[in-house]
Amino acid sequence: MNKITIRDVAKEAGVSIATVSKALNGVDVVKPKTKEKVLLAADRLHYVPNLMGKQLKGKTTLMLGFYTNSITGPYFSTLVDAIAKESEAYGYGVNVFISTDKKVVLNSILGNIVDGVIGFEDMITASDLEAIKREKIRAVFIDRNISSESIGSVVFDSAEAGYQATKHLTQLGHRNIAYIAGFNDVYDNEERFKGYLRALQEAKISFDAKLIIRGYFEEEASFKATVEFLKSNPKSATAFVAGNDLSAIGAIKAMRTLNYDVPKDYSVVGFDDIDLLEYFTPPLTTVQNPIVLQGKTAVHHLISLINGESVGQSIELKGNLIVRQSTHKLE
Amino acid sequence: MNKITIRDVAKEAGVSIATVSKALNGVDVVKPKTKEKVLLAADRLHYVPNLMGKQLKGKTTLMLGFYTNSITGPYFSTLVDAIAKESEAYGYGVNVFISTDKKVVLNSILGNIVDGVIGFEDMITASDLEAIKREKIRAVFIDRNISSESIGSVVFDSAEAGYQATKHLTQLGHRNIAYIAGFNDVYDNEERFKGYLRALQEAKISFDAKLIIRGYFEEEASFKATVEFLKSNPKSATAFVAGNDLSAIGAIKAMRTLNYDVPKDYSVVGFDDIDLLEYFTPPLTTVQNPIVLQGKTAVHHLISLINGESVGQSIELKGNLIVRQSTHKLE
DNA sequence: CTGAAAGCGCTTACAG
DNA sequence: CTGAAAGCGCTTACAG
Numbered sequence: 001m002n003k004i005t006i007r008d009v010a011k012e013a014g015v016s017i018a019t020v021s022k023a024l025n026g027v028d029v030v031k032p033k034t035k036e037k038v039l040l041a042a043d044r045l046h047y048v049p050n051l052m053g054k055q056l057k058g059k060t061t062l063m064l065g066f067y068t069n070s071i072t073g074p075y076f077s078t079l080v081d082a083i084a085k086e087s088e089a090y091g092y093g094v095n096v097f098i099s100t101d102k103k104v105v106l107n108s109i110l111g112n113i114v115d116g117v118i119g120f121e122d123m124i125t126a127s128d129l130e131a132i133k134r135e136k137i138r139a140v141f142i143d144r145n146i147s148s149e150s151i152g153s154v155v156f157d158s159a160e161a162g163y164q165a166t167k168h169l170t171q172l173g174h175r176n177i178a179y180i181a182g183f184n185d186v187y188d189n190e191e192r193f194k195g196y197l198r199a200l201q202e203a204k205i206s207f208d209a210k211l212i213i214r215g216y217f218e219e220e221a222s223f224k225a226t227v228e229f230l231k232s233n234p235k236s237a238t239a240f241v242a243g244n245d246l247s248a249i250g251a252i253k254a255m256r257t258l259n260y261d262v263p264k265d266y267s268v269v270g271f272d273d274i275d276l277l278e279y280f281t282p283p284l285t286t287v288q289n290p291i292v293l294q295g296k297t298a299v300h301h302l303i304s305l306i307n308g309e310s311v312g313q314s315i316e317l318k319g320n321l322i323v324r325q326s327t328h329k330l331e
Numbered sequence: 332m333n334k335i336t337i338r339d340v341a342k343e344a345g346v347s348i349a350t351v352s353k354a355l356n357g358v359d360v361v362k363p364k365t366k367e368k369v370l371l372a373a374d375r376l377h378y379v380p381n382l383m384g385k386q387l388k389g390k391t392t393l394m395l396g397f398y399t400n401s402i403t404g405p406y407f408s409t410l411v412d413a414i415a416k417e418s419e420a421y422g423y424g425v426n427v428f429i430s431t432d433k434k435v436v437l438n439s440i441l442g443n444i445v446d447g448v449i450g451f452e453d454m455i456t457a458s459d460l461e462a463i464k465r466e467k468i469r470a471v472f473i474d475r476n477i478s479s480e481s482i483g484s485v486v487f488d489s490a491e492a493g494y495q496a497t498k499h500l501t502q503l504g505h506r507n508i509a510y511i512a513g514f515n516d517v518y519d520n521e522e523r524f525k526g527y528l529r530a531l532q533e534a535k536i537s538f539d540a541k542l543i544i545r546g547y548f549e550e551e552a553s554f555k556a557t558v559e560f561l562k563s564n565p566k567s568a569t570a571f572v573a574g575n576d577l578s579a580i581g582a583i584k585a586m587r588t589l590n591y592d593v594p595k596d597y598s599v600v601g602f603d604d605i606d607l608l609e610y611f612t613p614p615l616t617t618v619q620n621p622i623v624l625q626g627k628t629a630v631h632h633l634i635s636l637i638n639g640e641s642v643g644q645s646i647e648l649k650g651n652l653i654v655r656q657s658t659h660k661l662e
Numbered sequence: 663c664t665g666a667a668a669g670c671g672c673t674t675a676c677a678g
Numbered sequence: 679c680t681g682a683a684a685g686c687g688c689t690t691a692c693a694g
Contacts, residue, residue: 003466006671006672015680016682017671017673018673018674018681019679019680019681021672021673021674022673022674022679022680025673027673027674029679029680030679031679034680046461048466049671050443050670050671051438051439051671052383052387052443052444053387053670053671054673055383055672056383056384056670056672056673056685056686057672057673057685057686077407077408080427084430093428093429093430094429094430095426095427095429096411096426096428097425097426097427098411098415098424098425098426098427099419099424099425107379107380107382108382112334112381112382112383113382113383130377131379134377135334135379275607276607279580279610279611280610334687336686336687337688347664347665347666348665348687348689349664349665349666349667349690350663350664350665352688352689353663353689353690356689358690360663361664365664380687380688381686381687381688382687383687383688384670384687385688385689386670386688387670387671388670388689388690
């Protein structure tokens with residue numbers, strides 16, 4: 001590899017390595033002539049500083065880390081995009097770490113490779129969080145509600161969203177409303193379900209566990225589960241609250257497969273308002289998840305944490321019910 | 332920050348830092364009892380090794396870097412996903428660097444932060460490539476055709492794809508075929524265009540520069556450009572080769588806006604076969620870009636480069652024409 | 663089996 | 679304005 005180091009540049013320019021370092025980093029004490037000499041030498045040698053050496057001195061890296069293990073799903077690229085653009089605006093680059101090896105992830109989070117961390121669908125456990133706190137790593141989580149001195153979060157108010165979606169259906173006269181659930185223990189799923197229950201209660205509808213369908217936040221799984229559900233009890237529900245848009249799409253495809261019409265036979269509402277809805281028929285009624293705003297807010301909060309301008313807090317973003325054509329008044 | 336270092340662990344365990352290092356890294360000379368003592372101490376202190384220090388010694392990082400500036404577009408997440416999964420299978424994590432600051436990118440490419448690099452829609456220039464070669468960085472590019480000792484590439488054979496798409500149209504009897512171009516200087520665009528020209532020539536159709544539409548690989552731009560094109564000369568083309576699926580979608584939307592039918596009035600063919608086509612009507616005829624295979628092959632080639640098992644080569648993947656319903660025999 | 667020492671590539675007080 | 683030296687956290691010959 002025989003990499004060119006600062007030492008080679010020093011020799012080439014006929015100065016000390018200290019001077020090279022200063023010249024290269026714009027420490028403003030170097031005589032302009034010397035500086036030029038160094039710059040020229042560095043150029044001639046195609047010198048590129050070694051990040052490892054540089055950062056070992058504990059300097060900031062101007063990099064934000066985004067940790068995740070799930071990059072599929074339609075959020076990922078929108079979210080990363082929002083985070084990258086916002087970071088850039090603040091002069092930070094983004095480093096996305098994808099690994100299902102927790103050791104690797106933790107090591108780089110704690111290994112001073114980035115100035116701050118955004119976590120999303122990662123596998124950080126409570127004890128990992130302790131370590132993060134202890135090391136005073138600045139971190140903002142997007143999928144869990146948490147806050148401490150150095151840790152914040154930006155979450156979608158999913159309970160409110162679930163409430164809005166369900167209330168929309170009860171207001172349309174529906175009383176038998178199924179819930180297509182995501183994963184247990186996932187914050188968004190549980191909160192949306194809570195909202196669903198609250199809206200039911202408010203409309204004096206008693207909860208019926210038979211109306212829970214397991215869709216796991218996926219189109220395919222929701223499709224299958226819905227087919228099964230409709231076959232065994234086609235009349236038990238007139239409306240469906242799907243855990244997310246993907247589930248809603250799967251459910252609607254299932255209904256069509258069985259020759260039902262949406263919204264005439266069944267009303268369906270989703271969550272998120274993902275991009276590809278633009279291409280889906282019927283236009284889906286959904287609660288918009290301000291994912292871009294979420295990413296931007298996370299970056300914003302993280303940078304203020306890094307700069308010591310604030311302590312960690314939990315920020316909740318409200319969703320927006322968008323009524324389109326997949327929901328219909330019950331006749 | 333007062334991070335726990337190897338020194339603290341050494342003190343806690345009552346041994347030297349050398350012993351700690353060995354115990355922690357499984358260098359098999361340490362007495363089991365000592366090792367346990369160290370491990371316990373490390374645990375008690377919640378010690379996490381500092382990656383910077385570690386990697387400064389020139390060890391491998393078991394991380395692959397994926398560099399890009401464009402994360403929008405429907406390829407990104409599919410590609411990243413494929414790369415991440417394949418890397419994982421080989422025991423590597425993936426580090427996605429998103430930055431439009433070339434300095435940042437080059438520094439991390441050359442800064443020994445990863446064992447190898449995959450480049451895609453980055454802004455690496457020829458002179459940067461020289462630096463990469465000089466430093467013997469292992470790199471595989473996905474969007475350009477290049478190879479050297481330490482550098483390889485995996486490209487979609489876009490010329491062939493362009494040829495196939497266009498030939499499909501000439502075989503359907505079309506003679507006035509427009510090309511909705513992407514960006515100049517972009518490999519895929521230029522190659523597809525070459526293929527387009529070749530198919531034209533083969534069918535003894537002379538090229539007409541007026542049939543070039545600027546769509547910039549984007550739906551929105553293609554929509555606008557197509558509207559304009561159709562308004563000014565609705566009869567000059569009966570078929571369209573779009574630079575990619577997004578362009579094809581934009582063009583078809585434009586045609587519908589002007590009350591034309593696809594494929595009755597115009598045939599349109601795209602490239603890539605992106606996921607969201609599943610939700611688009613009419614089903615688009617397109618040349619499938621084996622993006623997942625491309626990502627996997629890139630990882631595969633990169634790792635063999637890293638292991639010194641092969642030298643850089645240029646691998647070309649063929650596309651697959653998928654005839655669906657957006658193309659039609661000219662009546 | 664263990665540890666003192668050198669060194670990875672850099673930065674930064676400090677002295678001159 | 680410049681440079682010698684210490685040190686960032688680690689690993690690894692080498693000696694004991």
